[in-house]
Amino acid sequence: MKTKGKHLILSVLVLSLTMLVGCTEKVTPVSGEKIRNVEVSSVEMASFDEVIRYIGNITSEQMTPVILPSDGRVRSAYVKPGDFVEMGQVIGIFEDPIGQTQVDLLAPDDGYVVQLGVSEGNWGQANSVFAIIGSEGQIASFGMTQADVSRVDDSNVFRVEILAGDAVYRGELLGIDRLPDASSRTYQASVEIFSLKNFLIGEICEVKIYLDTVSGIWLPILNVQNDGQDYVYIVNDQNRIERRNLVLHELNDAFVRVDGLEVGDRVVVVGNAFVREGQEVTFKEAENE
DSSP, rough: OOHHHHHHHHHHHHHHHHHHHHHSSSOOOOOOOOOOOEEEEOOOOEEEEEEEEEEEEEEOOOOEEEEOOEEEEEEOOOOOOOOETTTTTEEEEETTTOOOOOEEOOSSSSEEEEEEESOOOEETTTEEEEEEOSSSSSEEEEEEEEHHHHHHOOOTEEEEEEEETTEEEEEEEEESSSEEEEEEEOOEEEEEEEEEEOTTTTOEEEEEEEEEEEEEEEEEEGGGGSSSSSEEEEETTBEEEEEEOOOOEEEETTTEEEOOOOTTOEEEEEEGGOTTTTTTTTEEEESOO
């Protein structure tokens, strides 16, 4: 009996000591959650010019052919493609098939020789094109989509730029065809180029048409994630990650206007690929955002 009593007293003491230790020690829950460091960019309102961009070709504003008056031979050609000519200048000599009559071929206007249709010494038929003279004024020509045509009118186009080579030139929208091209279904548009430079006919250029200024929330497009739905992560007031789904609108260079955010939201821009919704984070404001 004494032995049993001792064992009982010892058990009670051990249990009491365990309970005492359990009550006095601080219990730290084990969640396994890793607190990550991220960088954020605070959302602000911004304004950008709405820009339409197209790749086009440079050509003369007006093309005028020089026509052979009858069947015969081009005896002499005094010009070559790229030469500048003045109105009334003799650019070639034409003779009839038996060589009895010679006719001066004259430039119809000031401009540049775009093409020779019949070279010196060769024969041509009546109404064949001897040469095409392009006017000094040059334009950029390109096809516009129906959606962009509906966005453009004279009242909201406030600047046009043409990038050709390494230089930028001012321009003016001359017009847009009202009927689409049968194959591409785009609407042919032309922009006058304000430059004294003699561009090559067919030279590739980029045309920028600046429309109204658009205000809103703009994000770098690289910060937008997509899993079937466009979204970003933000850091809320409890320093936890929240997902915000977005609706994307127009692009401007590397930025896109979005709905779904509010001014002051802290968008995760560095580390967003390594966090999940509800995760606790520490953060700092990103630089150069």
